[in-house]
Amino acid sequence: MTLDPHLTIENYQTALKEGSAEPYDWWHYCAACIEKREPEVQAWEALAPRLPALPSEVDVGSVPLYGVPVGIKDIIDTTDMPITWGTRGYLSSPGAQLNAALVTLLEENGALIMGKTVSTEFAYFTPGKTHNPHDPTRTPGGSSSGSAAAVAAGMVPLAFGTQTAGSMIRPASYCGVFGFKPTFGTLSCDGVKPFAASLDTLGWFARHIDDVCTTFSALTKAPPIPALDNLKGVRVGIRSLPVDEPLAPDVKQALANAQERFENAGAEIVPLSLDARYEALVEHQKVVMAYEASQALASEYHHYAAQMGIKLVELIEEGRATSFERYIEAKRATSQMQQTLSQVFSEQVDIILAASAQGEAPKGLDATGDPIYCRAWTLLGVPCLNLPSSQGSAGMPVGVQIIADRWQDKKLLQVARTLMKMS
Amino acid sequence: MTLDPHLTIENYQTALKEGSAEPYDWWHYCAACIEKREPEVQAWEALAPRLPALPSEVDVGSVPLYGVPVGIKDIIDTTDMPITWGTRGYLSSPGAQLNAALVTLLEENGALIMGKTVSTEFAYFTPGKTHNPHDPTRTPGGSSSGSAAAVAAGMVPLAFGTQTAGSMIRPASYCGVFGFKPTFGTLSCDGVKPFAASLDTLGWFARHIDDVCTTFSALTKAPPIPALDNLKGVRVGIRSLPVDEPLAPDVKQALANAQERFENAGAEIVPLSLDARYEALVEHQKVVMAYEASQALASEYHHYAAQMGIKLVELIEEGRATSFERYIEAKRATSQMQQTLSQVFSEQVDIILAASAQGEAPKGLDATGDPIYCRAWTLLGVPCLNLPSSQGSAGMPVGVQIIADRWQDKKLLQVARTLMKMS
Numbered sequence: 001m002t003l004d005p006h007l008t009i010e011n012y013q014t015a016l017k018e019g020s021a022e023p024y025d026w027w028h029y030c031a032a033c034i035e036k037r038e039p040e041v042q043a044w045e046a047l048a049p050r051l052p053a054l055p056s057e058v059d060v061g062s063v064p065l066y067g068v069p070v071g072i073k074d075i076i077d078t079t080d081m082p083i084t085w086g087t088r089g090y091l092s093s094p095g096a097q098l099n100a101a102l103v104t105l106l107e108e109n110g111a112l113i114m115g116k117t118v119s120t121e122f123a124y125f126t127p128g129k130t131h132n133p134h135d136p137t138r139t140p141g142g143s144s145s146g147s148a149a150a151v152a153a154g155m156v157p158l159a160f161g162t163q164t165a166g167s168m169i170r171p172a173s174y175c176g177v178f179g180f181k182p183t184f185g186t187l188s189c190d191g192v193k194p195f196a197a198s199l200d201t202l203g204w205f206a207r208h209i210d211d212v213c214t215t216f217s218a219l220t221k222a223p224p225i226p227a228l229d230n231l232k233g234v235r236v237g238i239r240s241l242p243v244d245e246p247l248a249p250d251v252k253q254a255l256a257n258a259q260e261r262f263e264n265a266g267a268e269i270v271p272l273s274l275d276a277r278y279e280a281l282v283e284h285q286k287v288v289m290a291y292e293a294s295q296a297l298a299s300e301y302h303h304y305a306a307q308m309g310i311k312l313v314e315l316i317e318e319g320r321a322t323s324f325e326r327y328i329e330a331k332r333a334t335s336q337m338q339q340t341l342s343q344v345f346s347e348q349v350d351i352i353l354a355a356s357a358q359g360e361a362p363k364g365l366d367a368t369g370d371p372i373y374c375r376a377w378t379l380l381g382v383p384c385l386n387l388p389s390s391q392g393s394a395g396m397p398v399g400v401q402i403i404a405d406r407w408q409d410k411k412l413l414q415v416a417r418t419l420m421k422m423s
Numbered sequence: 424m425t426l427d428p429h430l431t432i433e434n435y436q437t438a439l440k441e442g443s444a445e446p447y448d449w450w451h452y453c454a455a456c457i458e459k460r461e462p463e464v465q466a467w468e469a470l471a472p473r474l475p476a477l478p479s480e481v482d483v484g485s486v487p488l489y490g491v492p493v494g495i496k497d498i499i500d501t502t503d504m505p506i507t508w509g510t511r512g513y514l515s516s517p518g519a520q521l522n523a524a525l526v527t528l529l530e531e532n533g534a535l536i537m538g539k540t541v542s543t544e545f546a547y548f549t550p551g552k553t554h555n556p557h558d559p560t561r562t563p564g565g566s567s568s569g570s571a572a573a574v575a576a577g578m579v580p581l582a583f584g585t586q587t588a589g590s591m592i593r594p595a596s597y598c599g600v601f602g603f604k605p606t607f608g609t610l611s612c613d614g615v616k617p618f619a620a621s622l623d624t625l626g627w628f629a630r631h632i633d634d635v636c637t638t639f640s641a642l643t644k645a646p647p648i649p650a651l652d653n654l655k656g657v658r659v660g661i662r663s664l665p666v667d668e669p670l671a672p673d674v675k676q677a678l679a680n681a682q683e684r685f686e687n688a689g690a691e692i693v694p695l696s697l698d699a700r701y702e703a704l705v706e707h708q709k710v711v712m713a714y715e716a717s718q719a720l721a722s723e724y725h726h727y728a729a730q731m732g733i734k735l736v737e738l739i740e741e742g743r744a745t746s747f748e749r750y751i752e753a754k755r756a757t758s759q760m761q762q763t764l765s766q767v768f769s770e771q772v773d774i775i776l777a778a779s780a781q782g783e784a785p786k787g788l789d790a791t792g793d794p795i796y797c798r799a800w801t802l803l804g805v806p807c808l809n810l811p812s813s814q815g816s817a818g819m820p821v822g823v824q825i826i827a828d829r830w831q832d833k834k835l836l837q838v839a840r841t842l843m844k845m846s
Contacts, residue, residue: 188718295611324643
């Protein structure tokens with residue numbers, strides 16, 4: 001078969017079963033793409049030192065990610081590659097004693113780990129070396145910079161990142177790919193460096209909504225998620241958080257495009273207002289993130305504060321200065337609003353459509369953009385999916401995110417798959 | 424000053440400030456206790472290879488745990504001691520690249536890490552070598568076996584463990600010490616081997632309620648927790664979960680003793696019934712634990728299943744066979760019951776008094792007892808404190824646990840401190 005950037009995981013599995021593709025074909029294709037694109041994009045911190053083994057106990061194509069090349073963010077442990085946690089040298093390890101749980105889960109599903117993708121420093125704001133594949137003078141976003149860029153550049157069909165504030169949705173929007181942050185707690189973070197334990201969520205990027213769905217089913221051992229005939233009966237509410245942040249024209253256009261596609265697919269756009277308590281979640285997220293990061297990075301701060309990026313030091317010191325009472329206040333507000341939002345989801349809407357980011361990927365590589373539109377949703381633990389939606393005024397991709405209630409990931413993905421099929 | 428097992432952290436700090444004690448006095452006293460008691464109790468997996476340094480930038484007695492010897496469970500990373508995760512050899516590491524966040528936090532507070540205490544295998548059921556200090560033919564409980572036993576035997580005033588089902592409260596009850604599991608998420612688990620990420624909670628054992636309180640204030644940078652004059656106005660509801668488990672006579676007596684002490688202190692015993700949905704939480708906890716453990720230990724299982732204890736293998740295989748839908752059902756029920764219980768705590772009771780364990784520490788070292796009375800509370804994430812309450816029919820300690828709503832740890836500890844002062 002001819003491999004191209006439009007190939008989906010399902011199609012590759014079919015080709016493997018029919019004998020029209022060999023197990024390492026996609027790997028070699030991706031290796032060639034990396035060779036071509038990496039000098040410009042610089043998405044990779046390390047590449048696999050050798051061709052990974054496929055599970056010996058299974059037949060070709062009998063596990064859902066058989067032969068699928070995958071990138072993983074360089075805050076995730078592997079035994080066979082070094083890890084730098086985005087520190088660019090002041091802290092690193094030649095490899096972990098055991099693979100992170102995610103890596104074993106991927107390998108059991110037949111995936112081939114292609115390499116470690118660039119992360120910002122400990123998945124916070126200090127950027128790595130990665131460029132936006134659509135315009136190398138712009139940031140790919142962060143903190144899952146390399147994973148988003150590698151997928152957008154066609155180097156791998158699938159790559160994993162984490163989101164603590166907006167580290168999946170924002171780079172997905174900037175790079176024009178699907179980025180899925182499942183419900184908090186869906187995948188084990190064993191072997192992933194914690195930043196803020198009650199926020200950190202493993203997610204993945206793909207160029208195809210089909211691949212987002214296939215990966216979800218594979219990793220949760222859940223049934224496949226077929227597209228529906230249309231979106232009749234699906235209630236969509238449009239609401240970005242915080243609402244007091246004026247939306248940029250590019251973002252308004254992306255939301256309008258998405259709204260039109262939802263309407264064309266038969267969904268009903270319904271009014272949705274979220275009160276000031278939801279707005280407050282943006283600040284609560286900052287408190288939780290600072291407080292927890294100052295704990296989780298206590299040892300790193302103790303030894304390496306002098307080498308750390310200034311923004312990270314500021315965050316840790318902010319966290320250290322945050323009172324336990326203020327932290328509890330944020331945690332309580334979160335619990336309460338999770339319940340309140342669940343009622344909104346059961347009574348008023350099925351899906352919320354919201355801004356992913358403030359616009360196109362900003363110019364320059366010295367910052368990764370602002371996660372402002374993701375903070376509240378991440379704090380609430382709800383599943384969020386970036387849909388590439390439109391082109392901004394500079395021709396760069398602009399995405400929107402769609403959101404469902406906690407543990408309604410399957411519904412969210414089904415709506416997205418149906419929408420993409422009908423668009 | 425003369426050191427003895429009744430010394431509290433506060434008294435030691437006073438002695439340090441007054442110059443009647445030297446910074447390493449308690450360390451040397453504990454080292455002598457260990458030399459004497461360790462051959463029988465076997466609480467330690469490793470002892471610190473040298474006298475730890477005290478923070479150079481602070482004055483004697485100016486940080487709250489200055490010079491306090493502390494044991495930490497051997498699933499917690501340190502750079503200077505080996506770690507075995509309770510595997511008794513099939514997996515170990517000579518030391519981690521960085522200390523766990525907890526270790527750095529303790530050191531910043533002036534604590535002296537005495538050593539690594541024995542854990543069951545990955546903090547599940549396969550026992551380590553530790554004996555109950557009150558009767559070496561009996562289990563100390565688990566999984567935080569060594570930490571509970573070390574404190575009970577007077578080897579250290581303070582030791583840290585984790586609870587995923589009943590791994591703090593049960594050994595505390597069996598060993599006759601205070602065991603505190605704070606609200607889920609209070610302390611960072613960075614550098615602690617995960618078992619079930621939404622349950623794992625760091626906690627600590629002490630012989631004095633004062634020390635439990637001092638430690639809480641130190642680690643959360645929260646104000647001290649003074650005892651009240653009495654417990655007038657405090658509503659106490661008595662309810663063990665599951666309720667359909669008939670209470671053993673020893674446990675009934677421990678609960679009756681505790682009730683009497685509460686009444687004598689002025690508290691009001693109020694009726695409390697928790698419906699069948701609370702009973703169901705015991706099974707939901709098992710589901711969450713199995714599902715999450717099968718994820719978190721995926722790599723260990725992949726490499727070492729043949730060497731693992733049979734119960735751990737069974738749990739992991741149960742988790743692998745558990746559907747994502749069943750897991751979600753348990754998570755949703757948990758969220759719902761957390762809200763419902765919060766209402767109970769705001770409207771009906773301040774404190775719940777419940778069984779800690781099924782009775783005295785069972786005979787034999789081949790098992791660590793049953794966490795049945797802790798599972799629901801751990802799933803709910805509420806703070807739980809074991810109070811030594813009475814002697815059982817064989818003369819062994821029997822504890823009870825008191826429970827408050829999430830993030831009401833301070834209130835729980837204040838009630839306990841008042842109760843102990845008045846008893």
